[in-house]
Amino acid sequence: MDLKLQKIIPQLITVLVVVLVFGFFTYNAQINMENRGIDFGYGFLSQESSFDVQFSLIEYDGSHSYFRAYLVGLLNTILVSVIGIIIATILGVIVGVARLSPNYLINQFAAFYVEFFRNIPLLLQIFFWYFAALRALPLPQDADAMLGVFFLTIKGLYVPAFIWENLNVFLYSIIAAIISIVVIRIHARKVQETQGKQLPVFWISVGLIFILPLLSFLIGGVSLSFEIPKLKQLATTSFKYEGGISLPPELIALTLSLALYTATFIAECVRAGIQGVGKGQKEAAASIGLNPNQVLKLVVMPQALRIIIPPTTNQYLNLTKNSSLAAAIAYPDLVLVFAGTALMQTGKAIEIVSITMLTYLSLSISISILMNWYNKKIAIKEK
Amino acid sequence: MSKINFLKPDKDNLTTFLYMGSFLFVISVIDVFLNSFFSLNITGFLPASLSFIIPIILGFIGLYFIRIEHSGYKFLDQVNKNINTSNFNAILSLLIIFIIIKSIPPILSWFVVDASFAGDSKDVCSGTGACWTYIKVWFRRFMYGMYPNAEQWRINLSFIALALLGSVGYFATEKFKKYLTLYYVVIYPFIAFLFIFFFISGGPIFFDFSYGIIAAVISIIIGFFIPSKFKFYYFIFVPITLYIALKYFIFYEELIELGKLDGLNWVETGAWGGLSLTFIISFFCLIFCFPIGMAFALGRRSDFPLIRYISIGFIEFWRGVPLITVLFMSAVMFPMFLPADFFIDKLVRCIIAISLFEAAYVAEVIRGGLQALPRGQYEAAKSLGMGYWRMHIFVILPQALKLVIPGIANTFLALVKDTPLIFVVGLLEIVGMLNLAKTNPEWLGFAMEGYVFAAIIFWIICYAMSKYSYNLEQKYKTER
Numbered sequence: 001m002d003l004k005l006q007k008i009i010p011q012l013i014t015v016l017v018v019v020l021v022f023g024f025f026t027y028n029a030q031i032n033m034e035n036r037g038i039d040f041g042y043g044f045l046s047q048e049s050s051f052d053v054q055f056s057l058i059e060y061d062g063s064h065s066y067f068r069a070y071l072v073g074l075l076n077t078i079l080v081s082v083i084g085i086i087i088a089t090i091l092g093v094i095v096g097v098a099r100l101s102p103n104y105l106i107n108q109f110a111a112f113y114v115e116f117f118r119n120i121p122l123l124l125q126i127f128f129w130y131f132a133a134l135r136a137l138p139l140p141q142d143a144d145a146m147l148g149v150f151f152l153t154i155k156g157l158y159v160p161a162f163i164w165e166n167l168n169v170f171l172y173s174i175i176a177a178i179i180s181i182v183v184i185r186i187h188a189r190k191v192q193e194t195q196g197k198q199l200p201v202f203w204i205s206v207g208l209i210f211i212l213p214l215l216s217f218l219i220g221g222v223s224l225s226f227e228i229p230k231l232k233q234l235a236t237t238s239f240k241y242e243g244g245i246s247l248p249p250e251l252i253a254l255t256l257s258l259a260l261y262t263a264t265f266i267a268e269c270v271r272a273g274i275q276g277v278g279k280g281q282k283e284a285a286a287s288i289g290l291n292p293n294q295v296l297k298l299v300v301m302p303q304a305l306r307i308i309i310p311p312t313t314n315q316y317l318n319l320t321k322n323s324s325l326a327a328a329i330a331y332p333d334l335v336l337v338f339a340g341t342a343l344m345q346t347g348k349a350i351e352i353v354s355i356t357m358l359t360y361l362s363l364s365i366s367i368s369i370l371m372n373w374y375n376k377k378i379a380i381k382e383k
Numbered sequence: 384m385s386k387i388n389f390l391k392p393d394k395d396n397l398t399t400f401l402y403m404g405s406f407l408f409v410i411s412v413i414d415v416f417l418n419s420f421f422s423l424n425i426t427g428f429l430p431a432s433l434s435f436i437i438p439i440i441l442g443f444i445g446l447y448f449i450r451i452e453h454s455g456y457k458f459l460d461q462v463n464k465n466i467n468t469s470n471f472n473a474i475l476s477l478l479i480i481f482i483i484i485k486s487i488p489p490i491l492s493w494f495v496v497d498a499s500f501a502g503d504s505k506d507v508c509s510g511t512g513a514c515w516t517y518i519k520v521w522f523r524r525f526m527y528g529m530y531p532n533a534e535q536w537r538i539n540l541s542f543i544a545l546a547l548l549g550s551v552g553y554f555a556t557e558k559f560k561k562y563l564t565l566y567y568v569v570i571y572p573f574i575a576f577l578f579i580f581f582f583i584s585g586g587p588i589f590f591d592f593s594y595g596i597i598a599a600v601i602s603i604i605i606g607f608f609i610p611s612k613f614k615f616y617y618f619i620f621v622p623i624t625l626y627i628a629l630k631y632f633i634f635y636e637e638l639i640e641l642g643k644l645d646g647l648n649w650v651e652t653g654a655w656g657g658l659s660l661t662f663i664i665s666f667f668c669l670i671f672c673f674p675i676g677m678a679f680a681l682g683r684r685s686d687f688p689l690i691r692y693i694s695i696g697f698i699e700f701w702r703g704v705p706l707i708t709v710l711f712m713s714a715v716m717f718p719m720f721l722p723a724d725f726f727i728d729k730l731v732r733c734i735i736a737i738s739l740f741e742a743a744y745v746a747e748v749i750r751g752g753l754q755a756l757p758r759g760q761y762e763a764a765k766s767l768g769m770g771y772w773r774m775h776i777f778v779i780l781p782q783a784l785k786l787v788i789p790g791i792a793n794t795f796l797a798l799v800k801d802t803p804l805i806f807v808v809g810l811l812e813i814v815g816m817l818n819l820a821k822t823n824p825e826w827l828g829f830a831m832e833g834y835v836f837a838a839i840i841f842w843i844i845c846y847a848m849s850k851y852s853y854n855l856e857q858k859y860k861t862e863r
Contacts, residue, residue: 010616010687010690011689014687014689014690014693015689015693028723029719031723032719032723033719035723101472102472103466103468103475104465104466105479119845119849120842120845121799121814121841122800123806123814124803124814124837124838124841127814127817127834128831128834128835131818131821131834132831132834136831321705321706322705324705324708325707327807328806335708335711349719350716353708353711356708357704357708360703360704360705361704364702364703364704365699
């Protein structure tokens with residue numbers, strides 16, 4: 001009896017406090033909204049938004065709804081996060097491996113990079129790239145072409161656009177290539193397990209992924225041409241590029257700084273992971289006759305990945321959340337478009353902030369579920 | 384002398400290869416050096432594209448020649464081992480050496496040689512280098528924000544006093560060492576708050592504080608008579624209730640009159656800014672987020688399911704959202720949740736928001752430490768008859784916190800690096816002040832200098848913190 005009470009009372013008190021605090025907040029919110037004549041509800045999402053967004057992946061203008069504006073912001077956030085994650089991973093792995101290099105100069109260079117970029121606030125880096133570094137770029141009319149087709153100017157990066165014909169055939173060929181690679185891998189594993197032979201899976205895969213799409217060009221009627229951006233004069237001193245794809249400087253500054261910043265953390269994860277694999281493992285692998293490549297592929301990497309993945313997932317999440325700093329340089333991400341402009345226009349503070357937070361929350365949770373699944377898949381299977 | 388095979392450097396012709404290799408390597412370095420420091424190009428007679436890569440080719444051949452194992456020369460062996468193990472490494476080493484040589488002159492000239500330091504107007508900044516005059520002129524703004532110039536001694540004095548009081552731990556004798564935790568956890572933050580509130584802010588003396596002190600004294604006295612089982616809950620609720628009761632129902636009018644004894648000019652928090660604000664915010668968030676985080680870490684490992692779920696919900700919520708939306712919430716949504724006549728200062732709201740946010744991260748770090756402790760520690764403490772609080776305070780937490788020093792330091796670093804985000808609510812610490820100064824029509828075009836200046840300051844702070852945490856980690860490392 002006494003024990004039971006001892007267990008229940010603290011819980012009851014805690015719950016009571018939480019309920020009281022929430023009740024207090026809701027009560028006040030109701031009174032405040034009544035006083036100011038605001039009504040609570042999500043109906044505004046279908047209303048016409050009547051504001052424009054600079055950069056959008058889907059068709060959008062002022063006549064679309066607030067929900068559409070929300071989607072525009074969300075897609076922009078996802079775009080920055082995905083590009084940032086890809087660059088940060090590549091850079092982070094290179095730097096992480098470089099930090100373990102026996103070459104003194106290389107590992108010091110990598111260490112310098114890590115210490116330098118991770119000790120400066122991300123916001124400061126974004127400002128630096130956007131307001132200082134990218135502002136030093138040439139005006140559109142003075143820009144030199146890089147490789148003849150890229151134009152890096154103060155107004156953004158202009159790259160050629162792809163113009164596809166029969167794009168679907170091309171995509172089918174890629175899907176076919178991926179499926180056949182998976183089949184071959186399964187077959188190769190079976191062969192290895194039953195006969196102990198190793199098939200050259202890697203080279204077959206590389207071949208397939210090039211040859212099948214190439215065939216689609218030759219036989220399937222796929223054709224690809226480029227639309228190269230061209231300089232156009234609007235007024236005597238105003239120039240602009242037309243055609244191609246233009247990436248706004250906000251996007252460039254944001255992805256660059258996010259990638260450079262997050263790569264330092266990923267590099268540390270990679271370093272810790274590779275160092276975490278015992279020396280004995282490598283020596284044992286070498287002593288049973290595996291060559292250095294096989295040691296890396298079959299022994300070191302599977303074990304290192306197990307250490308690397310959980311913290312790296314955290315870094316991916318951080319990058320996604322940090323992409324909200326976009327609001328500081330007016331890149332139209334979720335926070336700027338929705339929690340900024342839309343909130344100012346509708347005044348629906350509670351609804352909009354809660355939707356924004358929920359969105360980030362579900363983005364984070366879905367990434368972490370995905371990574372947990374992967375992590376479980378590669379974890380040691382104890383019998 | 385035996386036959387020389389130039390494709391295969393060997394030990395027999397060591398001196399020949401050594402001389403040739405070093406010569407080629409030195410030539411390549413000299414070429415790049417002259418090129419970058421004096422704009423001379425000794426290979427200028429060659430076609431442009433060849434002249435560009437000639438140092439790499441020469442250096443590569445040079446390094447190839449001197450790559451001789453067990454040569455007997457200690458220095459050569461060191462070089463080979465460290466930068467010249469294979470062809471690939473040799474090229475990378477060369478590239479890095481060349482990049483360093485190439486990048487020194489432009490950086491040096493921008494920072495020092497062509498930079499302008501003198502004067503106090505924009506006119507002196509006509510050169511190609513940095514304009515440090517800009518930083519000099521705006522220095523007070525970057526450090527103190529809009530805080531009135533005549534009053535800035537108050538900030539300096541407070542910070543010096545707090546730094547001195549904070550360093551007490553180094554000078555404490557053995558006798559006082561056991562009180563240090565109490566000092567740092569309770570007394571020091573309290574003194575710091577008094578300094579900030581009365582001195583930097585210039586708040587009227589006695590205005591608000593007396594209630595708190597009276598409430599604390601009364602509840603501590605009564606607390607002696609409370610049975611120990613309920614002491615924890617008693618100390619959570621009673622002082623706050625007492626404080627509210629005193630403030631709103633009992634002494635209100637009388638103490639307001641006493642509060643008119645103000646001496647210093649009131650400086651509203653909106654005028655605070657610059658680096659000093661960065662320090663103030665980081666300091667208080669550091670102090671608050673730690674106990675909150677610890678509480679939720681214990682809550683997450685509690686045996687009571689309801690407390691556990693509430694803690695998990697709290698932690699996962701704050702970890703799932705970006706800080707910028709939390710600050711948005713504190714700015715636009717939080718006032719809606721309070722009674723209409725109840726006003727909380729912007730800075731205080733910011734500190735609360737950042738503290739709660741970082742507390743969730745601290746909680747996860749501490750939980751890691753708690754999980755890493757072997758079960759035996761818990762069981763041993765319990766078998767000695769220790770209760771929950773005694774066990775955690777004397778046995779579990781001291782060990783767990785030692786384990787997580789690096790993690791906590793990382794969280795605190797993240798906190799310091801997150802402070803610039805307060806621009807969202809309109810508070811301007813150093814980065815915000817830079818953005819303001821940058822748009823001043825008299826000083827357009829010096830964004831670079833400002834950001835470099837702030838980056839150097841932040842870098843020094845963060846690097847020092849991470850080095851300090853590393854030392855702390857080494858100091859408290861216990862053998863297991």
